[in-house]
Amino acid sequence: MRDTTFRLTPSQIADAVQRAATGESLTRIAHSYGVSRQAIRGLLRRRGVPARSVAKLTDSERVEAVRQYTDGLPLAEVAKNFGLTQPGMRGLLIRRGVAIRQVVHTLRHDAFDLLTPEACYWLGFLFADGCVTYRAGHLPQISVGLAQRDRDHLVLLRTFLGSSSSISKPNPKQGSCQFSVRSNRLAERLIVLGRYEGAVGERLDESRDFWRGVVDGDGSIGSYRRPGPRLSEVAQFRLVGSQRLLDAFAAFLRSHGIHGLSVRPHKSIYTIGTTCGPAERIISLLYAGAPVALARKAEVAEKLLGCCPSD
DSSP states (O other): OOOOOGSHHHHHHHHHHHHHTTOOHHHHHHHTTOOOOOHHHHHHHHTTTOOOOOOOOOHHHHHHHHHHHHOOOOOHHHHHTTTTOHHHHHHHHHHHHHOOOOOOOOOTTTTTTTTOOHEEEHHHHHHHHHHEEEEEEEEEEEEEEGGGHHHHHHHHHHTTTOOOOOOOOOOTOOOOEEEEEHHHHHHHHHTTTSSSSSSSOOOOOGGGHHHHHHHHHEEEEEEEEEOSSOEEEEEEEEEEEEEHHHHHHHHHHHTTOOOOOEEEETTTTEEEEEEHHHHHHHHHHHHHOOOOOOHHHHHHHHHHHHOOOOO
């Protein structure tokens, strides 16, 4: 296997060796540099530095670790306190006869049963950016990832779903945060409403909240300077996705008097877009007075609707 630690600078390698020598877990060190745990282990082995393991804990440290966990500290925190991975600490506790506490997460499994404006919005957002996956022996998983700058939007989604599941720290390579829940009911609702095939169901295709969610996930709004005797800022709008979904969006626009937009192929997907007056009307239709929206797009929309002249 190719050694991925070649990307580390000499100073990073020296820092990784020092951190491992002081007892920090290999998993944490690897995550901080965006390389695999095996790569860090190999780096240490070549330099004669032993990796931190349960066997390296003294008897008094093991007793203290058990005490901290039985006193109520989370497994992850106890593992961090002793420079171990969570699986390593879990194994130590089990060998000591300690019952591992079950983590029970809360979740509104009925969150999409009623198509309230907020539910329609999050359905649209998950239609664009969410993913439903199935694995034998597990509940279906609904997951979504966003750039670190949009992490607060995942917090809003988690709040709407009544979930206590955590949002991941930013991936060191992609810089994205991940959030997921497991639910038969939520997954089935997404599928039935047309997440992957068939018509967009149950009046979602008539909901501006739903389409704003789709645009927040896979669309872009902004402006550009139009050349001419008098430079002016004009609005622009674009949405990408499947032909099935964009055809439904075009029909939604026509029902609100916005005509002339066509769905066009773009590489492996499709796109629909426009500029100037039509773009302003779309942005106004979706974002004016919106109860929930991606913060940075809502800010752009407010600015555009406040200063862009209509054609």
